[in-house]
Amino acid sequence: MRVAIIGAGIVGLATAHALLDRGHEVVLVEPGAKQGRPTDGNAGWIAHTDVMPLASPKAWRNLPRWLMDPLGPLTIRPGYLPHLAPWLARFILASLPHRIEASIGAIRSINAEALPAWKGLLSSLKLDGHLRENGILSVWRHRSSFAQAKDLLERQRRFGIPVEILSPDDLARLEPALRNVEAAVLYPDACHVSDPALLAADLMRLALDRGAAHVPAHVLAVEPRQDAVHVRTDGAMEEIISDRIVVAAGAWSRSLAQQLGDRIPLDTERGYNATYPKGTFGLNHPIMFEGEGFVATPLDTGDRVGGAVEFAGLTSLPNHRRTDAMVQRLTGFLPHLQAETPAKRWMGFRPSIPDSLPVIGPAGKDPRVVYAFGHGHYGLTQAAITSELVADLVEQKPTGMDLKPFLPQRF
Numbered sequence: 001m002r003v004a005i006i007g008a009g010i011v012g013l014a015t016a017h018a019l020l021d022r023g024h025e026v027v028l029v030e031p032g033a034k035q036g037r038p039t040d041g042n043a044g045w046i047a048h049t050d051v052m053p054l055a056s057p058k059a060w061r062n063l064p065r066w067l068m069d070p071l072g073p074l075t076i077r078p079g080y081l082p083h084l085a086p087w088l089a090r091f092i093l094a095s096l097p098h099r100i101e102a103s104i105g106a107i108r109s110i111n112a113e114a115l116p117a118w119k120g121l122l123s124s125l126k127l128d129g130h131l132r133e134n135g136i137l138s139v140w141r142h143r144s145s146f147a148q149a150k151d152l153l154e155r156q157r158r159f160g161i162p163v164e165i166l167s168p169d170d171l172a173r174l175e176p177a178l179r180n181v182e183a184a185v186l187y188p189d190a191c192h193v194s195d196p197a198l199l200a201a202d203l204m205r206l207a208l209d210r211g212a213a214h215v216p217a218h219v220l221a222v223e224p225r226q227d228a229v230h231v232r233t234d235g236a237m238e239e240i241i242s243d244r245i246v247v248a249a250g251a252w253s254r255s256l257a258q259q260l261g262d263r264i265p266l267d268t269e270r271g272y273n274a275t276y277p278k279g280t281f282g283l284n285h286p287i288m289f290e291g292e293g294f295v296a297t298p299l300d301t302g303d304r305v306g307g308a309v310e311f312a313g314l315t316s317l318p319n320h321r322r323t324d325a326m327v328q329r330l331t332g333f334l335p336h337l338q339a340e341t342p343a344k345r346w347m348g349f350r351p352s353i354p355d356s357l358p359v360i361g362p363a364g365k366d367p368r369v370v371y372a373f374g375h376g377h378y379g380l381t382q383a384a385i386t387s388e389l390v391a392d393l394v395e396q397k398p399t400g401m402d403l404k405p406f407l408p409q410r411f
C-alpha cells in the first residue's frame with residue numbers, strides 16, 4: 001500500500017520504518033520540523049520504567065505549591081485558562097482513583113513493550129550505538145518526601161521493574177558531584193539515547209535511503225474518498241493520494257482529527273530546557289529530581305536540564321525566565337554549576353492528553369486513517385512500540401496489545 005504519514009517527528013519516523021519493513025510505499029509529509037517540536041529537544045529518556053500518569057496523587061500533592069510559583073514546575077498562563085477548561089475538566093476526571101488505576105495499567109502495558117521495540121528497530125537499522133544503557137536515577141531532597149514514594153516503588157517492583165534503593169555511599173560513588181540529596185533510587189534497566197535530535201536525523205536519513213519519499217509541505221486537509229485518501233497541502237505537490245494515512249503531527253494533530261469528525265482533547269504541555277557544554281554537570285546518569293519538576297541528562301552532545309509543564313498553547317512566546325528558574329534550582333543540587341555559563345535554551349510542545357495515554361487507533365469515520373499522537377511525556381519512549389501497533393492498524397490486522405485504552409473513541 002501507499003501510506004502517507006503526516007509529521008516526521010519521532011513517532012512518524014519510527015512508523016515509516018515499521019511500514020517500510022512490511023513492504024509498503026511510504027510518503028513522509030513534513031514541512032521541516034516545526035520550531036519547538038519535542039522530538040529534537042527532549043530529555044532523551046527511554047523511560048519505560050515509569051508507570052504514573054500526570055493526574056497522579058504526587059501531582060495533586062505538589063499542585064498548590066507549584067501553582068503558587070509562576071516559574072515553578074507547573075503553570076497555567078491565566079489568559080489560556082478558558083481554552084484549557086475542557087482539558088482540565090477531563091484531567092480532574094482522570095484523577096479519580098479508578099481512572100488513575102486504569103491509566104497506570106495502560107501505561108505499563110505499552111511501556112513494558114517500549115524498550116524491546118526500540119532495540120529491535122535500532123538493531124535492524126544498525127543504530128544501536130544511540131542507546132545508553134546505564135540506568136537512570138531518581139533523587140529526593142528530603143527523606144520525608146521519599147517516604148511518600150514507597151507505594152510507587154512497591155508497585156514498580158510488582159510490575160517486575162528492578163528498583164535499587166541506594167545508600168548515601170552508593171550515591172556518592174555513582175554521582176560524586178550531587179549535593180543536598182537525602183534519598184536516591186537507581187532504575188538499572190532504564191536508559192537514554194545519545195541525543196534525540198541526532199537519533200531523529202538518522203531515522204529520517206535512513207527512511208529516505210530505504211525508499212521513503214519526503215514531501216516538504218504542511219498538511220491542510222485530509223479527505224477520505226471512495227477511491228483513496230486525499231491529502232491537501234500548502235506545498236508544490238498540492239494533493240497526495242494514498243491508500244492509508246497516519247496522522248503523527250504531535251501537538252498539531254487536533255485540528256486534523258477534528259476535520260475527520262473526532263474531537264480529541266489534545267493540548268500541549270510546554271516544556272523548557274537548557275543545554276550546557278558536555279561535562280558541565282559532572283553527572284554520570286540521567287537524574288529525575290523528584291518534586292522539582294525537572295530532569296538532567298548527560299547527552300553525548302551536551303548536558304541538558306529540562307522539564308516543567310506550562311499550559312499556554314501553541315502560539316504564545318516562550319518565557320525563558322522559567323528555564324532560568326529551573327537552572328537556579330539545579331544549582332541547589334550541583335553547587336559547582338555557574339548559572340551564568342552560556343547555555344542553549346529551548347521550549348517545546350508535548351502533545352498531551354488528560355489521561356496521559358497516547359491516541360493510537362483508527363479515525364471514527366474511516367479506518368484508512370490511523371492516529372498516532374498525544375504521547376505527552378513519553379513520545380520518545382513509546383515511539384517504536386507505537387509504530388508496530390500502527391503498522392498493524394494500517395494493515396487492519398489484530399494488534400498484539402489491547403488497544404482499548406488508547407483508542408480515539410474513548411473520549
Ligand SMILES: Cc1cc2nc3c(=O)[nH]c(=O)nc-3n(C[C@H](O)[C@H](O)[C@H](O)COP(=O)(O)OP(=O)(O)OC[C@H]3O[C@@H](n4cnc5c(N)ncnc54)[C@H](O)[C@@H]3O)c2cc1C
Nearest residue numbers: 007009010011034038039043045219250271378379380381
Ligand atoms: C522538555 C521535554 C522533555 C521531554 N523528555 C522526554 C523523554 O525524556 N522521553 C520521552 O519519551 N519523551 C520526552 N518528551 C516528550 C516527547 O518529546 C514527545 O512526546 C515526542 O517528541 C512527540 O513526538 P511526535 O512525533 O508525536 O511529535 P513532534 O515531535 O511534535 O513531531 C510532529 C511533527 O509533525 C509535523 N507537523 C505538524 N503539523 C503538521 C502538518 N499539518 N503537516 C505536516 N506535518 C506537520 C511537525 O513539523 C513535527 O515534525 C519530552 C518533551 C519535552 C517538551
